[in-house]
Amino acid sequence: MSESVYNKKFKEHKSVHPVDIEKEVLDFWKREKIFEKSISSREGAPAYVFYEGPPSANGMPGIHHVLSRTIKDIFCRYKTLKGFQVHRKGGWDTHGLPVELQVEKVLGITKKDIGTKISVEDYNTKCREEVMKFKDAWDDITQKMGYWVDLEHPYITFDNDYIETLWYLLKELYKKDFLYKGLKIQPYSPAAGTGLSSAELNLPGCYKMVKDTTAVAQFKLQSPFPKHLADIEGDVHILAWTTTPWTLPSNTALAMGKNIEYVLVKTINPYTHAPLNAVLAKVLMSNFFHPEQENKDFSTYQQDGKNIPYKVLASFKGAELAGLSYEQLLPFEANTKEHIEGDAFKIILGDFVTTEDGTGIVHIAPSFGADDMKVAAENGIGSLTMVDKEGKFIDGMGPYSGRFVKDYKDEPNYVSVDVDIVIQLKKENKAFKVEKYEHTYPHCWRTDKPVLYYPLDSWFIKVTAVKERMIELNKTINWKPASTGEGRFGMWLENLVDWNLSRSRFWGTPLPIWRTEDGEEEICIGSVAELRSEVLKSVAMGFMDAPLADDFDLHKPYVDQIILTSSKGTPMKRESDLIDVWFDSGAMPYAQIHYPFENKEQLHQVFPADFIAEGVDQTRGWFYTLHAISTMLFDSVAYKNVVSNGLVLDKNGNKMSKRLGNAADPFQTLGKYGADATRWYMISNSQPWDNLKFDLEGIEEVNRKLYGTLYNTYAFFSLYANIDQFSVVEEQIPLSERPEIDRWVISLLNTLVKNVDAFYADYEPTKATREIQTFVNDHLSNWYVRLCRRRFWKGEYSKDKIAAYQTLYQCLETVARLMAPVAPFYSDYLYKCLHTELDDAASVHLGLFPEVDFVAINEDLEKRMDIAQEISSMVLSLRKKQSIKVRQPLQRIMLPVVREGFVEQVEQVKELILNEVNVKEIEYVNDTSGIVKKRIKPNFKVLGKKLGGKMKMAADAIQQFSQVEIQQLENAGNKELYLDGERFEIALEEVEIFSDDIEGWLVTSNNGITVALDIHLSDSLLNEGLARELVNRIQNERKDAGFFVTDYIKIHVEENESIKDALIEFKQYICGETLAKDLYMVSSLPEAKEMDINEVMVRILIEKI
């Protein structure tokens, strides 16, 4: 091994692609089992509990998964660095409709074919295969994106053990009386013969515009009328509008608004021309009557249905009619009152009644509307279900018996029942207005036929019983953002309805309830063992042939083959439903450890979670089901902190979709730009809960700006550190002995650590990344390194030099650890480059988060460096305006002193400023000199409070103060001011005074600081400028010639009058800067390169010694 290589402690790399670095780091993690060690090394430390929301592996991972998993990863890694032990068990969501659909697509079958073309057994086997179809792709992306999660021992929702825990939980709910079977109005597709979930209803294209025949029906009020209607002549009719006339035979009530103003109107039926007394909402009268027809003579009516006269007879609130009875609108033998359980044909009050359309009175058919059912139940009103599950009228419905309410069978001559019913109403003087109406209506996504709302038997979880507790517990959860917890989730809890568990499907967790045929007896099974022992009873009874096999599969169709035995010895069959897959995922805290059959005592170690994170779309999904189950069964929250992230949109803000081809492929993205850049971009670009407009150019920018800068900074460091053989283990130079700029950057670094730590702890990763970025780019690279460059390559291995190395080293090393949660690859790479003294298995992820050294934080220091930067920037700007290049030294800058302490501040950073702007001295001008012009501005915040309405006037007056007046105010400390003749006293603290200009100087001012630049050039300054130009050319020449930065040279310069003085005066300087042993002036150098030194052509030759 050659000596030079041996000396290179710090890896120097030539242009390494981020993706290559990540590959290297990934190999290292695998080889050294870093992930496993990051957990095992924290054995005995306090746990930080995280739940992985299980993805479904039957689809390819998308770019949005990279976002949500980055968020999860960040906080798990952060807490690990903070010393916690963070287990992360992976999981797979395997049940449910999407899986079934996929299988049907693959096999080319539909639901109808199950049981005929394919057995349930084969179908479910296929589901089991299909659901893990893309597991490899998921594992791949998980690794490539640097997401640390335990893929070796994931929980899988279709496992028997998992299902057994679900059964246990269900039985616990059952025992608490939280599980019940009930009739609920649910979306139902008669054409498909199945209930639909709301998710299915919300599939794209399900809501379609349809044109329906609608009717305003007349419901005849029964006498006796209430007192205020007592003297009405003839019948009174209530008008109610419906878009589904086929529900009218099932009407059992009318709903009015309690506080809605109604009127009784005397008018004429437009179809039969019979006189009519009608009740409707006052504000909706104009929908039915022309104002000019009010109080018109009824005898002039033309019997044509037009220009109907009317007269308002009475006005009253809906509450006054509540409880009145009316005659059934469409009586048949099957829908008489005897068929109704409960009251019927009454006027009731409902909150949901509005006067937006119709008549302000709602026709109630409890069987066909959820609202209807609810309000009916509240008022003791029974229901009529005159339509069967095929969507046709039942027998005993006169001419309508057997007719389909919508065209479910594609009958060639289908005649609308709605139309026929309306015709009947018209004929019978029961229709006030009939018209076509266009609105959206849900359709079954499979059959394209309209959905009905239909009463279906379902199993429910009585979450409403713990509603208050759920609301209470929710208040203890830290939501990010808070608005989702209070708003979307909070509102959802406020309007909670019981959880409909039933799903009539094939691939899912079976409901473990067996019932006798008459429903008299039922049993809820809570474990496999219990099932096993129940089966034995059935075997004894002869209902079953054999006990349960050891490897019995708890899925359909096998569970359905089990018949249990009631206490009376009658057979019990399983309720055929499967349960909502959301129960699967909501139960994962317990099911992932097979609680309570295993790990019973360990539950408190993994429950509740400290942290979960998923997309905001999970608010009423997983976030809800976790919360519901934990509240009901454990009276606890399931998670303490939750981050709900927004969507990933395309760069134009449109939703990504495969169909539109604007979906970003995560594999491509990671492959091209690397995981760290992608992760950093996603987190730093927008807050997690805002939608992310995903733009590849942004990722490129991260690579260029952040990693590029870090890379350069490290490369700079390693280049010189190796030359000087800098060592980490050297004794640290105390901060107090380091120069101002070192103390400054260390102060900033500690402030950074403090803030970043707080941001991570507060689940604010975006703020953390932005703060790190600012430090790396603006402070470390663009100021510290730029200003300190000379310290690294100039001179001996002095104390100052060591201080510089130690300072820069500490910054880089700390940054690596700060960014480790977000950029796990690059941070580890950098960390290892910096820690050559550690063994090969060291990793940033096994270390600890940096500690803040509060003593090192010095706000005054940070403040005066701000001033230094401000002054430097202004001087450079002035130079620019005069086209004086920075290489040309200038004599002095002048700073007006307007504030006490200003001089002291500047003095401490004087050298930095002078070096940066290449100026010899700073001169301070006191305002007493009279050459400084001042500007005054009121302090609005202070003065506004004092003056209130007079503020504007005062501002104008103050800004117009003359120089003399400003001086007076400064001297006296206050000054009187007359506004509108009123006297006010203005104190010095209530205004801000700036120096604005210095007469006769080149001046600029900003942020209250003014700088004047002396641009006079003496011969000596000019010569020094020339010398610097020479140095610059020689340095370039060195570089072009490929000399190493430590090589010594000799310089030959052809004699030239214009630069002769400069060469003589600054020979030492030139040689020192260019590592030249000597500089020779020669009369002729024909072979040398000609160089332009301030428009003078000079021949210079350099050679290595």
Add this chain to the structure above:
RNA sequence: AGUCCCAUAGCUCAGCUGGUUAGAGUACUACACUGAUAAUGUAGGGGUCGGCGGUUCAAGUCCGCCUGGGACUACCA
């Protein structure tokens, strides 16, 4: 229909409890720099802070309404 989020420079975003030239990065243009070159510095143009109304001496910031984008829930005569 309800609830929530978002709207500031061409693009991506800051802007704390209301306080007076509305900022940064990026892109563009010009100049400079070149022993960090995946750079860097300086200057420049570019904004009725989505619209309307209100509160206030003062509104990008607070309130109301509306428009547009997005999400979720529900679906109603």
